[in-house]
Amino acid sequence: MNSISMQRDIIVDWQAQHERLFGLHAIKLRHRLAESELFSRQAIGRLIERCPQSHLGLESVSFDGDTPRRIYGELGNSTGLQAIEAIEKGRIWMNIRRIMDWAPEYNELLNEIFAEFEARMSGFKTFKRNIGVLVSSPNAKVPYHADIQGQSLWQISGVKRVFIYPRSDVFMPPQNIEKILLRETNEDVPYRGWFDEFATVFDLHPGEMLTWPLYAPHKVENHDCLNISVTMEHWTQSTWNAYAVHYGNGVLRRTLGLRNTSTQDHGLHVYPKAAAAALWKKLGRQIEGDVVKSRDFRLAPESANGLAALS
Structure with missing residues (x-):
């Protein structure tokens, strides 16, 4: 099937x-x-x-x-x-x-x-x-x-x-x-x-x-x-809320030095933190990740460990 x-x-x-x-x-x-x-x-x-x-x-x-x-x-x-x-x-x-x-x-x-x-x-x-x-x-x-x-x-x-x-x-x-x-x-x-x-x-x-x-x-x-x-x-909506809150907390910690900010994924505080996260991304402040700049090996089924180094 x-x-x-x-x-x-x-x-x-x-x-x-x-x-x-x-x-x-x-x-x-x-x-x-x-x-x-x-x-x-x-x-x-x-x-x-x-x-x-x-x-x-x-x-x-x-x-x-x-x-x-x-x-x-x-x-x-x-x-x-x-x-x-x-x-x-x-x-x-x-x-x-x-x-x-x-x-x-x-x-x-x-x-x-x-x-x-x-x-x-x-x-x-x-x-x-x-x-x-x-x-x-x-x-x-x-x-x-x-x-x-x-x-x-x-x-x-x-x-x-x-x-x-x-x-x-x-x-x-x-x-x-x-x-x-x-x-x-x-x-x-x-x-x-x-x-x-x-x-x-x-x-x-x-x-x-x-x-x-x-x-x-x-x-x-x-x-x-x-x-x-x-x-x-x-x-889900709650997953997104948690993301926005933690992301917003990170922005506020880095820009205003705030500490002990709430991590609850519901309540009125979610919206300004989501706005802070969106602005941070819009300004290009997020560090780009998930980009592999170089390759070190290729798969090699004929080798003992399955890989071969790239020169």
């Missing part, structure tokens, strides 16, 4: 209490995406080949020097299936971004999924939805970070261990959220080893998905196997 029939639910174990928990607590649910041919290894290979270059992210880690650093790569001449073979050998992450923009069958699926969520949760309305696919190596790790919109992670093959940390100022101070929103840093934020004592840990198997609260920090560790996962993002 090319897509999942609406005759059967995509989420297979939804319970009434999940409506009250969604967006406020980490929830693990079972899903049927792994049954769809849209996510077979062959289909993912074709997706890699169709993906516009600007939407295909490849990362690894270089251990040259004293401190490990992120390095960025390109597909090179590899086919989609060869790319997966290379990733299976190394310590590589591939992010196939914004699939709904250029693959209509995945956009249709994305709409089906959120129609299902909205039918199950009164007043739950979403916009700016996004779907992507992650292909990552055995034992690959994603460091401690936070995201700026509603997130869910859907496992297709392989197993991931996901650490979800409390959504509090101890683990994610407002100043760190502001830095992410203003693109003064990437999504990675300061981490201490003792944080793990307070994490909720999930092993995510094929056919399982996980969602967690907005701005809740998390990290991910693959088991010793290739992982293929689907990521989904969405915005």
